[in-house]
Amino acid sequence: MNWKFWQRSKDANPNSKDANPKKQKSKGREWADAIIFAVVAATIIRVFFIEAYTIPTGSMERSLLVGDFLFVSKVNYGARIPMTPVAFPFAHHTMPITGTKAYYDGIQWKYRRLPGLSDIKRNDVVVFNFPEGDTVALEQQDHDYYEMVRSMGRENIHSQYTITSRPVDKRENYIKRCIGIGGDVVSMQNGVVSVNGKPEKLKPTGQISYAVEFKTADVNFKVFEDMGFNLQQDITGLAENTYEFTGTETMMNEVRKLAFVKSVEENTVSAGQQDISVFPHDPKRNWNVDNFGPITIPKRGLTITLDSLNMPIYERTIRIYEGNKVEKVGNDWVINGIKTKNYTFKMDYFWMMGDNRHNSLDSRYWGFVPEDHIVGKALFIWMSYNTNGSFFSKIRWNRLLSGIH
Template sequence: MKQLLKAVLIAAALVVLIKVFAFTSCTIPSTGMENSLLRGERVIVNKWSYGLRLPLMGMTGYHRLAARGVERGDIVLFNNPAGKGTIDRRELFINRCIGLPGDTLMLNGQLIQTRDQVLSPDSKLVYAYPGEQEDLVVEAMRRVGIGDNKLVGFDRGDFLRSFSHYEIYLMRQELRGQVTFRSLQTDTADGVHPFVVPARGKAVKVYPWNAKLLCNTIVQHEGRQARLQGDTLWVDGRRVTSYTFKKDYHWVASNNSVSLCDSRLFGFVPDDHIIGRASLIWFSKDTEEPFWHGFRWKRFFRLVQ
């Protein structure tokens, strides 16, 4: 009897050690990752995929052994960035990483990634507009503070000027449809803007379209006081036009855009919230069929892609 009890205790201890320091299992709670992971499937998460995040963060802080970066396209398990309390005790989410630290994503008004050309907010494109509206354009440039922007050419009665994404945003806001600007290169759809995913030690410029997201990130994860006044960001009582982040962040998305349990809901995911990569599906059943004949044994131990 003692030998049996000893064996049970050793086995239990090994299971706990493996779960804490090597692998864990989680159940997919929703349909947000369908086509890759189905609701009710159980997956194994490798805690060493990005280096082991040491437990007891509430006591010892954030430490990661053999740290390495997430790869674009990985399905990652992480703690809720918008949760309360100690990070490693928060609710778990699982999503696909589509934006790495330093990446620029083209997101629309719903913060969904688009197929538009990825460009810097300050990259220049050449725009054409009717020559008879030159006075309106020059006056608008003066009002929004765009100086030293000379004509770059003419095209069948149109005047040509180069504007950055931010400058053309300001011009369109200022002119309110009075002037139609036509890009001679690949332009982005209306309402689509470049969002830079913050990286440790790098400054991110503040624009009207990213100010709220940056403000929330600074308050929740950088430990600073921040607020918005219109489109202006204030940090620790000072107006800022850019902010240098202390952490690496990621942008994650559901496979199913209807599911809002991704970065559209809770914003950027800091590196200290990431647990590991979903590597293997070890249990699956067809939730659309009755329990007693819905098992799909051929789906057991399927690699997560």
């Protein structure tokens, strides 16, 4: 057939298939496609690459401040494959308006993690899921369920509150500094942490509380505000002319130089003074927030003896984090129906603590952080603001785009 004749016939035939132009998408369809693409792309970035995070409490002050907005890298330690894959985009565990669950836990995937750039190192600032967040009292979500049970009793808690469970990746996000990695031995004496027998002083931005005694009652507290203290948060009256200060070592050295200051002493708990809220909540151990240990942090492949000394420390790890059925029959321990004297850990674990040592709920209270709870590494602060002053004065300009050390 002559090509030109066929082409003229095709153009003249209105019923030709190729003659009909493609139907254009409606504006609504274009917007829907754009939104779906944006949600999918943002979700992929958030899950596998980087995620924004806000500092909600003062447990890391003065390293990180309330009102700091961070970017957390999922790439450094390797992105964790979602363990609860069916979830509402951009909602963590609760829907913002209805207050209902933002995920479906009927489908659960095993813990898997993509290869990362590095392992977690000591002193890294890490975001992780709260280990004891597996059970929550919905009306008291800011409180540790297990601590509530220890103080009020299980029956009272379950009769007053709505109790629910959460999968690993839908537990609250915490941010702390990694003090010890799997295999390390951690202890604390008089407020100073030791790792493998070596004392590790607080970083320059870390702070604890001090008892400060003045020579006179006539004190201009504006001096301390100029030093960087928050008069409402960092200074509390203890007795006549004596106050509790929360600050860094550098700040407290400046306080010591003031002519009207009589003494400055670290306000730590005495050794032997028991605090049952401190991990492992064992009445046979006289441990407290400033004096505990030694504790060996579990790691993959480490084998321990199951006895009365070890089990208060490791029973929850073996039972909850590693998913075993643990029973005590007489003087023997039975794991998954088999009597045994030893146990070998399947995962690596970490010891996390806040830089604001006397105002931080951390591993001293709830123990080890399993590797499957690790979210990512805190990289840098992209925005920071406080709640006082005008809009521009609220922004902490010196903290914008600053790294986290």
